Amino acid sequence: MAFRMTEMVGCEFPLFAFSHCRDVVAAASRAGGFGVLGAVSYTPEQLEQELRWIDDHVDGKPYGVDVLIPEVQAVDKKISxxxxxxxxxxxxxxxxxxxxxxxxxxxxxxxxxxxSQSPNTSLGQELLEVSFNHPVRLIANALGTAPPEMIAAGKKHGIPVAALVGAKEHAMKQIDAGVDIIVAQGGEGGGHCGEVSTIVLIPEVLQAIEEAGSDIPVLAAGGIMNGRQMAGMMAMGAAGAWCGSVWLASPEAxxxxxxxxxxxxxxxxxxxxxxxxxxxxxxxxxxxxxxxxxxxxxxxxxxxxxxxxxxxxxxxxxxxxxxxxxxxxxxSSYWVGQGVGLVREIRGTGAIVQDFKEEFAAGFETLAANFD
Amino acid sequence: MAFRMTEMVGCEFPLFAFSHCRDVVAAASRAGGFGVLGAVSYTPEQLEQELRWIDDHVDGKPYGVDVLIPEVQAVDKKISxxxxxxxxxxxxxxxxxxxxxxxxxxxxxxxxxxxSQSPNTSLGQELLEVSFNHPVRLIANALGTAPPEMIAAGKKHGIPVAALVGAKEHAMKQIDAGVDIIVAQGGEGGGHCGEVSTIVLIPEVLQAIEEAGSDIPVLAAGGIMNGRQMAGMMAMGAAGAWCGSVWLASPEAxxxxxxxxxxxxxxxxxxxxxxxxxxxxxxxxxxxxxxxxxxxxxxxxxxxxxxxxxxxxxxxxxxxxxxxxxxxxxxSSYWVGQGVGLVREIRGTGAIVQDFKEEFAAGFETLAANFD
Incomplete structure (x- = not known):
């Protein structure tokens, strides 16, 4: 199989595994997907430790980091x-x-x-610098428009920058800001989300990108729990799937x-x-x-x-x-998307990636059967 | 191309066009889709007139009727x-x-x-009887569980009965009631809708059907405005697409x-x-x-x-x-789904069906390119 994302970030299969847990990140990448570590809650020292662990356990496979630099905070960065x-x-x-x-x-x-330290001091440039000392292949920003320093750092290091959006208008802002990959997440997804559903958001964002004369790739997020859904999103023009909830039902999470x-x-x-x-x-x-x-x-x-x-x-x-x-x-509660309704059993991260690959092929076969 | 829906209801392409407007129904069927007339607001006399008009304008192509028999009404059927x-x-x-x-x-x-007449007297059995005097190929019930008399009438006339659902639990009730086709509509769709999104609802309903040992077909509804989305839904296992909003931007509506x-x-x-x-x-x-x-x-x-x-x-x-x-x-307002964001121009109903067919093939080609 040949995917655009393979060229851009080096993964075998364009299934992005967002997780706050290094075990999931490493296991997803090892299995041929692309793990992305959500680093929002780490200090630079902790992030350094996590990434070193991933480097030791990822068998040289590519992975990324999500550093979450919000545009706006309710509190001043200088207060403790x-x-x-x-x-x-x-x-x-x-x-x-x-x-x-x-x-x-x-x-x-x-x-x-x-x-006495601000909870914000660990965010931003420092986490980026730690990340670039490791063989990361993607930097993602999960909230708001990616700031110029992140775009600049990505360009300097030759690493693509991805940004999460929940509406077409936000996607256009991100493209103007200079990001390389859009992750469009429908409102059925877990965590912070908008109200537009994935099946509408993906074509709406792709249409807007085309009309703007751009061809930046779009990863589909929100509600995707299996490879058939991933195949469906890719038939609509997505370059891959970005998943969070599906890994939460694995013992590595x-x-x-x-x-x-x-x-x-x-x-x-x-x-x-x-x-x-x-x-x-x-x-x-x-x-x-x-x-x-x-x-x-x-x-x-x-x-x-x-x-x-x-x-x-x-x-x-x-x-x-x-x-x-x-x-x-x-x-007991945690962030999870509507796709939780599709979880039937607890599976290891590697097994989930493997199942996605098989379901992806099965989805294609199902669609192909209509053209016999 | 070969579709399961072709066998069941005789359409060339499994694109179902729900409309309150006979012009859309006839034009969609003529173009190779399958028009379904929403007959909720008609008296039996009016429905007879509409179906006669459709028979005269559908060139012998198949179509259906949605008669909407709600299980529960807030008011007694006997009051005026x-x-x-x-x-x-x-x-x-x-x-x-x-x-x-x-x-x-x-x-x-x-x-x-x-x-002095109850607004409910025109519903139900009478509309069904009118419908069966015409060459309808599908009876649909858009709200609540299809009542036994509708299932029985469908069986007697050899006409499949479809029911709209917005949640897995409702789908299982419909299957127990004996319907032949499930239309699963995500919360992004126009009109009465639940909260589960299409991309989650379709696999969730299909999974429940499989676990129940059934293989009843599921049409995907909610947010579908083009043939690429339809291809995506069919890669996930849907037997076709059921659309309402997309026709509202056509002059026939x-x-x-x-x-x-x-x-x-x-x-x-x-x-x-x-x-x-x-x-x-x-x-x-x-x-x-x-x-x-x-x-x-x-x-x-x-x-x-x-x-x-x-x-x-x-x-x-x-x-x-x-x-x-x-x-x-x-x-000014009307029922419409989130897919309204994908409407770029006003097109005739026949042109929309034709575009769907081309986009459906394009969606398949896009997915197939990953397997080169």
């Missing part, structure tokens, strides 16, 4: 984490303590952690066993597009967490306050859920 | 239209009169029309010129899933109509009250919009 945490209203802290108390857990187990079992049990109607995790709309598995916030009648805090408050609580709940706490199991 | 209209609260009537007054129109021009121009100008983000037309969530082109209702703070009335109130007003506004009333043009 302590200052930011002080902005969280006390009733919100009281409420998360109440959630933990009701789950039979120590109510101060997950108070937001401060520090950062998810808990409890969450993976929830994925197997879920249907496509069990997700929710909610602000009650990061402060912006992001698609997650619906759980008692969302119901409790809605019932409390508290509006979500803006980014990054909501994450600073909620992430430690959700991580504590994850830990308790694995230890058999039934209330924590009810509350 | 006058009785139902009396249930509309006066503040709602005052508000639609205000909308018309502000558009410079006579405020009583569109008061809901009553009568019941839409106004004003609305068709709005379609060309719209992006995929210009639709809204709103109760402010029928009382149930249905996807429509967002216009000043929705903003005015939201601003008024009036909750949508239940079905069928909301339609009885809003449809005459919207039709009066359509008429005024064509006559150049700028306020009516702002208010």
């Amino acid at each position: 984490a302590d200052d930011i945490i002080a902005m969280i209203p006390s009733q919100y802290r009281d409420f998360t303590r109440q959630i933990l108390r009701e789950a039979g857990m120590a109510e101060d187990i997950a108070d937001p952690q401060g520090g 950062e998810t808990t066993e409890v969450f993976r079992e929830k994925m197997v049990a879920a249907t496509s109607r069990d997700t929710i597009r909610s602000k009650y995790r990061t402060g912006k709309y992001s698609r997650q598995l619906r759980s008692a967490w969302h119901a409790m916030w809605e019932d409390a009648g508290l509006a979500a805090l803006p980014m990054p306050l909501m994450s600073l408050l909620s992430e430690p609580v959700l991580r504590a709940l994850d830990k308790a859920s694995v230890n058999g706490n039934p209330k924590a199991q009810e509350l | 239209a006058d009785d139902i209209i009396a249930m509309i609260p006066s503040q709602y009537r005052d508000f639609t009169r205000q909308i018309l007054r502000e558009a410079g129109m006579a405020e009583d021009i569109a008061d809901p029309q009553g009568g 019941e839409t106004t010129e004003v609305f068709r121009e709005k379609m060309v100008a719209a992006t995929s983000r210009d639709t809204i899933r709103s109760k402010y037309r029928t009382g149930k969530y249905s996807r429509q082109l967002r216009s000043a109509w929705h903003a005015m209702w939201e601003d008024a703070g009036l909750a949508a009335l239940p079905m069928p009250l909301m339609s009885l109130l809003s449809e005459p007003v919207l039709r009066a506004l359509d008429k005024a919009s064509v006559n150049g009333n700028p306020k009516a043009q702002e208010l």
